[in-house]
Amino acid sequence: MSMKILAVGGGGREHAIVKALARGEAEIFSVMKNKNPGIARASKDFLLAKETDVDKVVQYALAKKVELAVIGPESPLEAGLVDRLTQKGIGCVGPTRSAARIETSKSFARGLLSKYRVPGNIRFASFTDLDAAERHLRSIDYEVAVKPTGLTGGKGVKLQGEHLADGAEVLAYVREIFEKGIGGAGVVLEERLEGEEFTLQAFCDGKNVVPMPLVQDHKRAFDGDKGPNTGGMGSYSSEDHLLPFVNSSEMEEAVDSMKRTVAALASEGAPYRGILYGQFMLTRDGPRIIEFNARFGDPEAMNVLPLLESDFVGICSGIASGDVSRRSCEFRRAATVCKYVVPEGYGTEPMANVPIKVDEEGVQRAGAELYYAAVNEVGGEILTSTSRAVAVVGIDVNIDAAERQCERALRFISGEHIYVRHDIGKHEIIQRKVERVRALRK
Numbered sequence: 001m002s003m004k005i006l007a008v009g010g011g012g013r014e015h016a017i018v019k020a021l022a023r024g025e026a027e028i029f030s031v032m033k034n035k036n037p038g039i040a041r042a043s044k045d046f047l048l049a050k051e052t053d054v055d056k057v058v059q060y061a062l063a064k065k066v067e068l069a070v071i072g073p074e075s076p077l078e079a080g081l082v083d084r085l086t087q088k089g090i091g092c093v094g095p096t097r098s099a100a101r102i103e104t105s106k107s108f109a110r111g112l113l114s115k116y117r118v119p120g121n122i123r124f125a126s127f128t129d130l131d132a133a134e135r136h137l138r139s140i141d142y143e144v145a146v147k148p149t150g151l152t153g154g155k156g157v158k159l160q161g162e163h164l165a166d167g168a169e170v171l172a173y174v175r176e177i178f179e180k181g182i183g184g185a186g187v188v189l190e191e192r193l194e195g196e197e198f199t200l201q202a203f204c205d206g207k208n209v210v211p212m213p214l215v216q217d218h219k220r221a222f223d224g225d226k227g228p229n230t231g232g233m234g235s236y237s238s239e240d241h242l243l244p245f246v247n248s249s250e251m252e253e254a255v256d257s258m259k260r261t262v263a264a265l266a267s268e269g270a271p272y273r274g275i276l277y278g279q280f281m282l283t284r285d286g287p288r289i290i291e292f293n294a295r296f297g298d299p300e301a302m303n304v305l306p307l308l309e310s311d312f313v314g315i316c317s318g319i320a321s322g323d324v325s326r327r328s329c330e331f332r333r334a335a336t337v338c339k340y341v342v343p344e345g346y347g348t349e350p351m352a353n354v355p356i357k358v359d360e361e362g363v364q365r366a367g368a369e370l371y372y373a374a375v376n377e378v379g380g381e382i383l384t385s386t387s388r389a390v391a392v393v394g395i396d397v398n399i400d401a402a403e404r405q406c407e408r409a410l411r412f413i414s415g416e417h418i419y420v421r422h423d424i425g426k427h428e429i430i431q432r433k434v435e436r437v438r439a440l441r442k
């Protein structure tokens with residue numbers, strides 16, 4: 001018997017979720033604000049609506065008699081979608097509003113980690129008033145990362161010594177956050193870490209934490225990790241499910257931090273059911289927590305989900321019902337390289353409504369996977385929005401082979417005003433990261 005499942009969200013991450021569900025016994029209904037052609041095609045029916053319009057989404061779920069809902073992005077979590085669906089007896093992959101604070105409030109997250117002494121936490125302080133933040137800045141002797149407390153789509157964080165040249169610029173940005181209300185809830189100032197970042201995603205059912213293969217994303221817009229931060233330009237994973245610069249005991253430390261965080265949320269009366277995303281920095285002292293997200297990463301979902309050999313529908317049911325640890329969660333031993341095609345200017349002043357041509361059969365012949373993201377299908381033509389458009393994922397025996405496959409497949413996507421960070425997954429850039437971590441460890 002196939003299960004009626006609601007999928008919420010219209011990006012590349014959600015296309016990957018829907019594709020993974022469609023491999024199992026699922027009848028899929030989707031809600032998205034743009035007409036993502038991949039999701040539309042895989043769904044029995046879809047509704048074009050804002051994912052944060054909780055009333056509309058719940059009404060649709062009830063009308064379609066869905067039994068389970070998988071929430072892709074964070075904004076509907078903050079709007080309380082899961083609370084409402086759960087009240088109506090619909091199981092959810094995605095945390096309640098309260099548990100989602102692990103992502104939606106950076107001050108809640110850091111406060112929880114320190115209250116429960118979760119390993120991997122770092123020095124930080126949260127402020128809801130400007131004067132106190134200024135006093136704190138004058139009292140510390142280390143460089144900081146400046147983070148608006150609320151949601152900013154991953155683009156509000158600025159680092160001293162990088163985006164902010166000196167203390168004066170740090171102060172000016174903190175003032176701007178308060179004056180313009182960026183993120184809407186004050187500022188978190190935390191110690192700036194040195195190292196290499198990695199992502200650990202896990203299936204969580206309120207108690208149990210089942211890790212997925214590690215992934216490394218590339219947030220910077222340009223080659224060589226230069227330029228402004230973006231939602232993520234592309235990502236890779238390795239056939240051993242670690243990364244070339246992360247060993248298994250470091251991964252275990254990160255998994256332990258996630259387990260303790262999930263236990264802490266349960267102790268606070270906010271059990272975490274959904275996908276937990278841990279962003280870690282591998283430092284000279286081991287993995288340190290940069291942030292948690294209450295969802296799959298985008299692009300990171302596209303690295304892990306195509307490798308999932310076990311039944312994703314069963315795993316999702318297990319997350320909602322609290323017994324994910326009894327389900328099989330096996331991933332193929334293969335490497336992946338994902339590169340996003342974006343409109344020119346993405347990261348600063350993106351163009352919009354750029355037409356792109358996608359030869360799906362060509363991508364398939366190259367052996368790669370294709371995921372549509374924030375595009376709209378209009379009269380048979382595919383138009384970008386101002387955000388990431390299409391992702392291509394190469395999957396092969398090792399990262400080099402997956403990278404070459406990804407590049408072969410990218411040739412089947414064309415457009416006059418598109419941009420791709422071609423260095424992602426290439427040997428030279430990965431080697432530089434390995435060397436950096438080696439130097440740190442000395």
Ligand code: AMP
Binds near residue numbers: 291
């Ligand atoms: P976030 O929105 O918290 O993920 O931050 C965006 C990016 O800023 C991260 O992916 C890191 O590259 C960087 N970042 C955030 N916090 C720190 C930190 N404490 N030290 C160094 N880099 C950081």
Ligand code: GLY
Binds near residue numbers: 217231293297300
């Ligand atoms: N790739 C970063 C994120 O999904 O937040």
